[in-house]
Amino acid sequence: MTTGTPKPQVDTSRPHPARVYDYLLGGKDNYQVDRVVGEQLPELGKDSARQNRAFMHRAVGWLAANGVDQFLDIGTGIPTEPNLHQVVQRTVPRARVVYTDNDPIVLRHAEALLVGTAEGATDYIEADVRDPAKILDHARKLLDFDRPIALSLIALMHFIPDEDDPYGLAGTLLEALPSGSYLALSHGTFDFSPELKESITGTYGKGGIALRFRARDEVARFFDGLDLVEPGLVTAHRWYRDTPEPPVSVDTVYGGVARVR
Structure with a gap:
């Protein structure tokens, strides 16, 4: 695990998506400001x-x-x-994983919990997806960019508003990856529950968190120029390969995996 920098202070006066997400998953690493947001969301949020x-x-x-x-x-x-590293290292013990988040509390937990196998390795950088150059520079210290890399953008890009050019940011990251790499992405949508748009975006907005759920065609743009793996871009619980079909749930998230040409 590489840290190398002093532990930054955590801002507990404002909610953060990572901590709200932790609350929604039943975690305990969150603060009252995060729980306020989570508690105001409908069950659909969980x-x-x-x-x-x-x-x-x-x-x-x-x-x-x-x-x-x-x-x-x-x-x-x-x-x-x-x-993520525990999932992949069960199958490939030598796997290397670089984690990135912009919330200092994630770094604190990462130091203790994101420990890889003896054969593999994990690393962590505190950075924002809006600074892809910083992320890529750090990732090159552990990952070999001459071999395929899987880029994971799970439940992230719907926190990037249009004015921050989410497609350009994703494109910059993908352009740095060699052929045979992959993009795994999930993204919130109101396609199946438009009646919840105002309440969910309003709840996050009151906490100072921008939320931009996108329609299917908009999510599909993240995969432009890539080869989607079957079953393609589908609602998240419908994406499965070589595993039992997951339980049916309310459609709130799109997910897809695609190969870099």
Whole structure:
């Protein structure tokens, strides 16, 4: 684990998506400001968090089973077992994982919890997806950019508003990856529950958190120029490969995995 910098102070006066997500998953690494946001969300919000987590487990598990042994996970969130590296290192013990998040509390937990196998390695950088150059520079210290890398953007890009160019940010990250790499992405949507748009975006907005759920065509743009893996871009609980079909749940999240040409 590489840290190398002093532990930054955690701002407990403002909610943070990573800590709200932790609360929605039933975690305890959050503050009152985060719980206020989570408690005001409908039950659908908790279901969305669970869908995201389960999709991540299936997607990275499939990637590891198909030979991918390097992962760049941006928007990591507070570690909740099993973590991404635990999922992939069960199949590929030598796998290397670089985690990235912009909340200092994630770094504190990462130092203690994100410990890889003896054969593999994990690393963590505190950075924002809006600074892809910083992320890539750090990731190159552990990952070999001459071999395939899986880029994981799970439940992240719906916190990036249009004015911050989410497609450009994702494109910059993907352009740095060699052919044979993959993108695993999940993204919130109101396509199936438009009546909740005002309440959910308003709840996050009151906490100072921008939320931009997108329609299917908008989410599909993140995969432009890539080759989608079957079953394509679908609602998260419908994405599964070589595993039992997950329980049916309310459709709130799109998920997909695609190969870099």
